[in-house]
Amino acid sequence: MSDAPVAQSFPGAAAPAAPMAVSSSRWRSDAEFVVIPILAIVASFLLFAVFLLAIGKSPVDFMALVWRGGFGTSFSIQNTLQRSSPLIMTALAVAIPARIGLIIIGGEGALVLGGFVAAVVAIPMTGVVPPMPALLVMAFAAMLTGGIWIGICGFLRYARGVNETIASLLLTYIGIAIMNFFVEGALRDLSDPNKPSTKPIGRDYMVGSIPGTSVHWGFLFGVLLCLGLYLLMSRTTFGFAARVTGGNFRAALAQGLPVGRLIVACCAIAGACAGLAGFFEVAAIQGRANASLAAGYGFTGILVAFLARQNPLMIPPVAIMFGGIVAAGGLIQRRMGLPDATVQVLEGLIFVVLLTSETLYGRFSIFKPKGR
């Protein structure tokens, strides 16, 4: 027990990683990983409906508003995709370390610091460097910052046995404090008295939209990142070594795998994803860094990753679903007179029910492969 710093039993770590030969029995056992989460979502929506009825609101209205605010019109769909972009990236920040057996919940901190650093490096470049190289520098700086930030958690886990879950959340609070320290002090834009912010990065450095839509490029990059990281984790030696380490730490050590470097690398990739989310929040939405970067995307991302069973390919659809719920939040607030925390209650409920449903795996004979 004591010499296995990362071997934890962990939901999702044992999920099927690479589809092998397609056979009907394989499909049967895979179906379990889709059917049970969907059942969990349905069950949590039913529970939430009971909750709404108990406080005298109509669940039918609620669902109709979620549909209209998140998916019903082309405007709302674009808004949803826009909001799912940071969710995809922060979910990757949970899913990649999960493969090596770590529960990292510090995506919010890496997002905030990444966005902050992106804005800071942009300011001296304004008017000097053309947009394209400047954006590349900003994105790189954001990913590097996020990578180091979460990489610290991985390093501390391996080298000192520090619990990575607590450490990553502590680093989130520290990261937000660092941003506030500079934004309210040395780097504050004094021409804006309302909200302490950095100077705007300028119109030239804003990332545009995907042609024909109002969705910024972050969404596409997020989906591509999911594809790339899926291939990395399931089809390369690196990914295999990481999964071996996550599955059995001692076996990985005995095989002579560089477990320390693997752990730090997985955490750094995770942080880079969250940092990139911060870059897009600054360069495509906010135009500057301030406290609204800490909008809770990092926390919703944890839920997205768990629902996707830590599988990068499943992250985009799940993120779009939650992007829709988040996008509909304002409409629900206005039309039904519900507090803005309504979405948080729903998310928390889904999370709790989902984890409870972990106990159902292997209980239904319908999912068992035939003849075994």
Added chain:
Amino acid sequence: MESPVVIVLEAMLGGAIRVSTPFMFVALGECVTEKSGRVNLGLEGTLVLGAMTAYAISFHTGSPWVGVLAAGVAGSVLGAMHGSICGLPKVNDVAVGIAMMLFGVGVAFFFGKPYIQPVAPRLQSIPLGSWSESPNLRSALEVNPLFFVGIAAAFALAWALRNTRWGLVVRTVGDSAAAARAMGVSVNGVRLMTTTIGGFFAGVGGAFLSLSYPGSWNQGLSSGQGLMAVALVIFARWKPLRCVLAALLFGAAGAIGPSLQAVGVTQGYYFFNAAPYILTLVIMIATSSAKHSAADMPGELSMAK
């Protein structure tokens, strides 16, 4: 005229007593839970829900102590939820803790919205410093009764864990579930009980936040105290009395920022606000080891392995 150093030290003393109380309660609660071999990372959510419940009930009944009790009950409900979910096979207690943290905070913000404006009756402090001439020392020694309740609870828990049959059962479940089962003890039943007790303590800690210091309800009331208290239990080596000392240390660290503000140092306010987080991280680094598990750790604990 007092020198600024004395003022800062006095403010830190007062701050240590005030700020440490919620840490103390959450840490004691988590200590009991972890003694039985389970981790509840959701106490941050419990703390926030406790703060909201205490404030709302105190506002409606006019009695802050009823509010404290209600906060404890609300915390117990969340604790019982965590305990019963984790009793199911294949469920990971750390992940459920994260979910309960988000759920508890969400529920607290949802029902707490109408209570941000109104003023609820607060817990009265005991003026222990009335002998002193110094107004700063007097205000530093305005101690809330909950502080003493927490210390008494720590002594009671330390005694009960060591000397009673109940304590033996909890420790056995925490050190070896198989041995406890062989004794005929229901492992899940004991853990459900300790998680519920832990939730009660964390709820009361939340009541202190909203009814004494800072003494109002808003959405930024707690930022990580519940989580830091969980880290603090490792530092306190799962001993209730050490939890009290560790909480005082954290309270002093948390009081640095406001104390310096009291003498007019506003530079780096956010940096000093981050001091407790940094201190927690440093302590975790200093007390953990990659080679062997922490001293006195309950053997069944899934965390910090």
